Structure formats: C-alpha cells, structure tokens
Amino acid sequence: xxxxxxxxxxxxxxxxxxxxxxxxxxxxxxxxxxxxxxxxxxxxxxxxxxxxxxxxxxxxxxxxxxxxxxxxxxxxxxxxxxxxxxxxxxxxxxxxxxxxxxxxxxxxxxxxxxxxxxxxxxxxxxxxxxxxxxxxxxxxxxxxxxxxxxxxxxxxxxxx
Amino acid sequence: xxxxxxxxxxxxxxxxxxxxxxxxxxxxxxxxxxxxxxxxxxxxxxxxxxxxxxxxxxxxxxxxxxxxxxxxxxxxxxxxxxxxxxxxxxxxxxxxxxxxxxxxxxxxxxxxxxxxxxxxxxxxxxxx
Numbered sequence: 230x231x232x233x234x235x236x237x238x239x240x241x242x243x244x245x246x247x248x249x250x251x252x253x254x255x256x257x258x259x260x261x262x263x264x265x266x267x268x269x270x271x272x273x274x275x276x277x278x279x280x281x282x283x284x285x286x287x288x289x290x291x292x293x294x295x296x297x298x299x300x301x302x303x304x305x306x307x308x309x310x311x312x313x314x315x316x317x318x319x320x321x322x323x324x325x326x327x328x329x330x331x332x333x334x335x336x337x338x339x340x341x342x343x344x345x346x347x348x349x350x351x352x353x354x355x356x357x358x359x360x361x362x363x364x365x366x367x368x369x370x371x372x373x374x375x376x377x378x379x380x381x382x383x384x385x386x387x388x389x
Numbered sequence: 390x391x392x393x394x395x396x397x398x399x400x401x402x403x404x405x406x407x408x409x410x411x412x413x414x415x416x417x418x419x420x421x422x423x424x425x426x427x428x429x430x431x432x433x434x435x436x437x438x439x440x441x442x443x444x445x446x447x448x449x450x451x452x453x454x455x456x457x458x459x460x461x462x463x464x465x466x467x468x469x470x471x472x473x474x475x476x477x478x479x480x481x482x483x484x485x486x487x488x489x490x491x492x493x494x495x496x497x498x499x500x501x502x503x504x505x506x507x508x509x510x511x512x513x514x515x516x517x
Contacts, residue, residue: 302401305397344396
C-alpha cells in the first residue's frame with residue numbers, strides 16, 4: 230500500500246486557518262486499550278508527567294475493539310487527529326486484537342488520503358502498562374504534529 | 390465543503406460494508422495459506438487488492454447517494470462526482486448485478502439508473 234502522505238486541498242486551507250487564528254487547540258481522540266495503554270496513561274498521570282491537554286481518551290477493552298467506523302465517525306464529527314494505542318505485538322490480552330488493528334490502520338490511512346485528509350492524522354502506536362513516559366512522548370509528539378497540520382477540513386464543515 | 394462531509398459518510402459506509410470487512414478478515418488466510426490452486430497471494434498484491442476494493446466501494450457509495458433521490462444517467466452522475474462516464478457505467482453494471490441499482494427508463498437517449506431502496510430489518514427481530 231502506498232505510504233505517501235499527501236495533503237489534500239482541504240488540508241492547505243486548514244493550515245492557513247490555523248496560522249490566522251491565535252492559538253489552535255486540536256481535538257485529538259485517543260483510543261486506549263484497557264490492559265496496556267490505559268494503564269500506561271494512568272502511570273503517566275500518577276508520575277505527573279507533563280503533556281498537552283488537547284486530547285480525549287476513550288477506553289476500550291482492546292485496540293481490536295476500535296472499529297474503522299469509530300475512527301471515521303471521529304473524523305466526521307470534527308476530530309483533528311485520532312491516535313489508537315494498543316498493546317505491543319504478541320502482548321495482547323485477547324491474543325490477537327492488536328494484529329487486527331494493525332491490518333485496519335493502513336486501509337484507513339488510504340481512505341483518509343482519498344478523502345483529502347492527511348493520513349498522518351491517524352496513527353497507531355504500541356504502549357504497554359509500564360511505559361508511562363512513552364505515552365507522554367507519543368501524546369506530545371502527536372499533538373504537536375496535529376497542531377502543525379492545523380484544523381481538520383471536516384471540522385470547518387461541522388462548525389458551520 | 391458539503392461534499393467532504395458526504396464523502397466522509399460514504400467512507401463510513403465503506404468501512405461498515407461487507408466487501409472491505411471480508412478482505413480485512415481474510416488477510417492471513419489469503420497471504421499465508423495456499424488457495425485451492427496451490428497459490429499464495431503476496432502481501433503487496435493483497436494490499437493493492439484491498440486499496441482498489443476500498444476505492445471502488447467509495448465510488449459506488451457516492452454513486453448510490455447520487456441516484457437515491459432521483460434517477461440519473463451515467464453522464465449526469467459522472468458530471469456531479471467528477472468521474473469518467475465509462476467508469477460510472479462500469480459501477481452501474483456492478484451495482485445492478487448486486488441488486489443495488491436498477492434501470493429507470495431513459496432520457497435524451499441515455500439510460501437512467503436509480504438506487505434500489507434498502508429494506509428495513511423486520512421490527513422485533515433481534516437475531517441469534
């Protein structure tokens with residue numbers, strides 16, 4: 230599958246809007262698996278690690294529970310970025326849920342590209358329960374990336 | 390920009406659709422096991438098939454949306470969606486095959502197509 234991350238016409242307009250505004254606070258949806266990533270997020274919180282607050286966590290029992298439809302719906306309702314966090318390969322509590330997710334994400338990225346959204350607005354990462362620092366780094370880096378991209382072109386339609 | 394939200398809705402339908410889900414679910418079987426002819430699909434070929442299927446499905450969902458309200462010809466739909474009329478016609482043939490679209494007369498020498506209304510599931514049926 231093509232790994233090219235091209236910006237659509239809508240993306241360029243979104244970036245311009247961000248540059249004109251004061252400060253852009255993106256709406257990032259983070260799907261966290263209950264057994265690893267959510268515990269990692271908890272550890273990051275307990276460890277008082279600093280990170281941007283522009284994200285909303287959705288706890289799911291497994292990253293495999295995150296249906297492609299959920300991700301598309303998040304984008305169509307105005308999410309600027311979607312991050313799916315699951316257990317490391319071979320560590321899934323349900324044996325192979327994260328493998329299913331790994332299969333779906335490239336297709337979703339292709340689909341986002343076809344819709345004119347930057348495919349890098351969607352990302353899949355593995356974070357275990359002991360990786361609070363990795364959770365913090367992932368969130369910081371991803372939110373920074375979304376801020377650089379600007380608001381989602383879909384968001385402008387939703388806001389109207 | 391309204392088009393983008395419509396395309397997002399169509400993409401949601403694609404992801405919820407049988408064809409893409411089937412292909413995603415069969416990845417291991419298709420790429421790691423031999424088929425009845427003793428052949429195996431290479432990973433990159435599988436990904437190409439999947440991407441093409443998703444792309445075709447997205448176009449078909451958009452076409453169905455166009456012809457849901459009133460019958461339209463391939464040329465009219467192609468003009469509205471920015472596609473080639475021949476490509477739209479190819480999709481119409483596939484949609485007719487799957488009973489998702491049907492003929493609806495003709496206008497100015499062009500065949501008109503309309504979407505077959507999807508039957509709502511019977512009330513009270515919970516499955517299982």
